Amino acid sequence: MAVKPKKHLGQHFLKEASVAKKIADTLSLKGYDKVLEIGPGMGVLTAYLLEKPVTTYAIEIDSESIDYLQEHFLELSNRIIKADVLKYDFSNTFGKDPFAIIGNFPYNISTQIVFKMLENRHQIPEFSGMFQKEVAQRICINEGTKSYGILSVLVQAFYNAEYLFTVPPTVFNPPPKVDSGVLRLTRKNDFSLPCSEKLFFKVVKSAFQQRRKTLRNSLKTFNLSDNLNANTIFGKRPEQLSVAAFIELASAIENDQKKV
Ligand code: SAH
Numbered sequence: 154m155a156v157k158p159k160k161h162l163g164q165h166f167l168k169e170a171s172v173a174k175k176i177a178d179t180l181s182l183k184g185y186d187k188v189l190e191i192g193p194g195m196g197v198l199t200a201y202l203l204e205k206p207v208t209t210y211a212i213e214i215d216s217e218s219i220d221y222l223q224e225h226f227l228e229l230s231n232r233i234i235k236a237d238v239l240k241y242d243f244s245n246t247f248g249k250d251p252f253a254i255i256g257n258f259p260y261n262i263s264t265q266i267v268f269k270m271l272e273n274r275h276q277i278p279e280f281s282g283m284f285q286k287e288v289a290q291r292i293c294i295n296e297g298t299k300s301y302g303i304l305s306v307l308v309q310a311f312y313n314a315e316y317l318f319t320v321p322p323t324v325f326n327p328p329p330k331v332d333s334g335v336l337r338l339t340r341k342n343d344f345s346l347p348c349s350e351k352l353f354f355k356v357v358k359s360a361f362q363q364r365r366k367t368l369r370n371s372l373k374t375f376n377l378s379d380n381l382n383a384n385t386i387f388g389k390r391p392e393q394l395s396v397a398a399f400i401e402l403a404s405a406i407e408n409d410q411k412k413v
Pocket of ligand 1: 162163164165166167191192193194195196197198212213214215218236237238239256257258259260262
């Protein structure tokens with residue numbers, strides 16, 4: 154029996170197999186041989202993942218969907234994880250091995266999934282899948298735009314982000330209220346942050362929390378020296394700074410704090 158969609162779990166099942174195939178095909182299959190699908194539901198996307206030359210795992214919170222998967226995807230049955238992805242410790246399944254993440258993600262927790270990926274980025278060389286269009290665009294967009302924000306800067310510091318294609322509500326059951334967008338994130342393997350990660354996150358978050366203010370105002374809590382504060386960059390607003398400029402800024406703040 155098909156699973157009846159549950160709203161509180163963000164269940165919008167794909168009706169069109171061709172879209173699921175297109176999403177599965179976003180995987181480059183480079184740098185990993187394991188893939189974790191978040192929120193397989195009734196397995197529309199899973200079926201295409203199982204055709205790929207990788208080992209597919211699936212994490213799902215809904216018991217009814219799990220029963221359905223167990224029944225219809227025998228070859229997957231011992232690689233189905235019943236858990237809340239936000240609470241799950243990936244090392245239980247993958248140890249230290251690299252794995253890719255894919256999914257038609259539950260939109261109600263899409264931002265948290267992205268933050269969880271960032272936390273575990275050392276073993277996640279690739280991440281692709283579907284979000285609300287607006288969220289997918291926000292992750293991939295460059296500076297100088299209205300939707301450029303915390304997600305764009307933090308993700309793009311560590312990943313190359315590509316917005317791939319838009320998907321209309323009509324291919325889902327039930328149809329969501331908004332368009333969806335598929336993206337692919339590819340980790341920058343030769344990159345490491347030149348300053349403390351904690352400070353970098355704090356600078357980016359503080360800057361965008363008051364996005365209409367200049368950085369001089371929004372970064373006051375960092376007690377910057379007059380010397381650094383005089384730099385023209387502090388007269389700018391956060392959406393004017395590229396990802397590279399944010400990294401430079403956080404490094405400058407870190408050096409400034411060492412001097413005090
Ligand atoms: N991939 C399927 C279902 C997408 S809907 C398809 O394309 O048809 C989103 C799925 O995420 C649902 O199956 C839902 O039960 C699951 N889900 C929601 N919250 C979750 C969580 N916290 N952890 C794991 N899975 C979750």
